[in-house]
Amino acid sequence: MEGRNMLVLTRKPGEAVRIGMNLVITIKEIRGKQVRLGIEAPPSIPVYREEIYESVMQSNREALAPEQLSGELQDLLGIIPSKKKQKNQEEQEVKE
Amino acid sequence: MNIETTRFGALEIEDSKLITFPFGLPGFEHLSRWCILHPEGDIDISWFQSTEDPAVALLTANPDALFPDYDVVVNERDLAPIGVHVADTDVEGPPIALRVVVTVNGETQELTANLRAPILINAATQLGLQLPLIGTDFSVNHPLIMPEPKQSKTNGHKTNGHKMKGHKTNGHKTNGNGIPGNGDSSQPHSALSVKTNSGMIKRHVTANS
Numbered sequence: 566m567e568g569r570n571m572l573v574l575t576r577k578p579g580e581a582v583r584i585g586m587n588l589v590i591t592i593k594e595i596r597g598k599q600v601r602l603g604i605e606a607p608p609s610i611p612v613y614r615e616e617i618y619e620s621v622m623q624s625n626r627e628a629l630a631p632e633q634l635s636g637e638l639q640d641l642l643g644i645i646p647s648k649k650k651q652k653n654q655e656e657q658e659v660k661e
Numbered sequence: 662m663n664i665e666t667t668r669f670g671a672l673e674i675e676d677s678k679l680i681t682f683p684f685g686l687p688g689f690e691h692l693s694r695w696c697i698l699h700p701e702g703d704i705d706i707s708w709f710q711s712t713e714d715p716a717v718a719l720l721t722a723n724p725d726a727l728f729p730d731y732d733v734v735v736n737e738r739d740l741a742p743i744g745v746h747v748a749d750t751d752v753e754g755p756p757i758a759l760r761v762v763v764t765v766n767g768e769t770q771e772l773t774a775n776l777r778a779p780i781l782i783n784a785a786t787q788l789g790l791q792l793p794l795i796g797t798d799f800s801v802n803h804p805l806i807m808p809e810p811k812q813s814k815t816n817g818h819k820t821n822g823h824k825m826k827g828h829k830t831n832g833h834k835t836n837g838n839g840i841p842g843n844g845d846s847s848q849p850h851s852a853l854s855v856k857t858n859s860g861m862i863k864r865h866v867t868a869n870s
Contacts, residue, residue: 608741611684617793621778622688624764624801625791628719628775631767632668638770638807642700642708642720 667716668708669698679712680782680789683742687778687791692717695789704807706763709780720763722774725866727805733759733779735792737857743781743788756865757853758782762791763805773802781853 574582581591581603588610591603604612634642662679664672674696682693689711698708698718705723724731740746745755760782762775776799782789853864 608738609683611739611742613793614795617777617795618687620801621775621791621793624775624778625686625688625719625762628762628764629717631765634765635770638765642706 662712664696664710664712665715666710666718668718669710672696672698672710674712677787680709680787682789682791684790686719686780687793689714689717706807707760709760709762720765721760721780722763722805724759724761724774724776724779727774728761728776728803731776731799732852732854733781733794734797734854734856734861735781735794737855739790739792740781740783740855743783743790744786745783755783755785758784759853759866764802772805772807774805775801776803777801 576582576592578592578595581589583589587605587607589605591605593601593603595601606612662674662676664674666672678697680695680697682695684690685692692711692713694712695709696712698710700706700708705726707721709719709721711717737746740757743757745757758781760780762778762780764773764775765771766773777797778791778793778801780789780791853866855862855864
């Protein structure tokens with residue numbers, strides 16, 4: 566986000582910003598280097614701490630399984646029953 | 662429905678195996694339609710295959726047998742997107758399936774599980790959500806030991822090939838094949854608790870997704 570067109574607003578404790586029609590972020594408290602935010606959002610807008618979400622994004626991207634699994638893992642995970650069904654169907658269709 | 666996949670070729674998917682993730686998954690926000698593919702065998706591991714991008718498939722595991730002490734605490738509002746609304750008296754409610762994303766290290770083939778952000782699936786609505794947890798020490802790359810398949814191979818594969826250093830196996834009961842016993846009710850199980858305005862509600866977790 567940083568570097569892109571970022572809107573920067575100055576607010577005091579107790580003040581808020583409204584984003585769209587139904588998202589309101591209130592500055593609850595400023596204590597030293599920490600700011601407490603109150604977030605009012607409908608459940609359809611999930612709210613995450615950014616660094617946690619980013620770590621999950623990175624983890625998921627790394628979880629894209631390597632194309633080649635080791636023999637043992639391939640034995641364990643590579644055989645999907647519906648795939649075989651599909652193959653059999655194709656063979657049948659060819660025969661027909 | 663018929664889908665194309667890079668890994669498994671063309672597949673015919675039963676509608677009951679389709680899951681919609683309204684927000685996608687973190688890192689794959691643009692992919693909301695997924696299907697669950699169960700490999701042959703007794704291990705509760707499944708592939709989450711995107712039906713919209715043939716190249717995107719993630720490995721997931723049922724944490725119940727693998728991480729018996731896995732306790733997931735979520736807020737009531739977190740479950741609304743998958744159609745679970747927790748009424749105070751509704752302790753049973755619709756069962757929620759819990760799964761964790763498994764990463765295979767491309768070089769070492771070692772396995773880790775993302776316990777930080779479990780996947781929650783409402784089987785009744787076939788809606789899913791990967792939820793980053795707050796207030797927990799669970800990591801995104803917890804070491805995972807793959808249980809051995811029941812029919813053990815005799816072709817010389819090392820049986821401990823995926824064992825990770827430092828992972829505790831003490832007290833983890835198995836049925837002799839390396840697979841934790843499912844029928845043993847005395848064994849601790851992973852659990853899902855929902856924080857509501859009126860306190861904590863333990864929710865039923867199902868193995869079926």
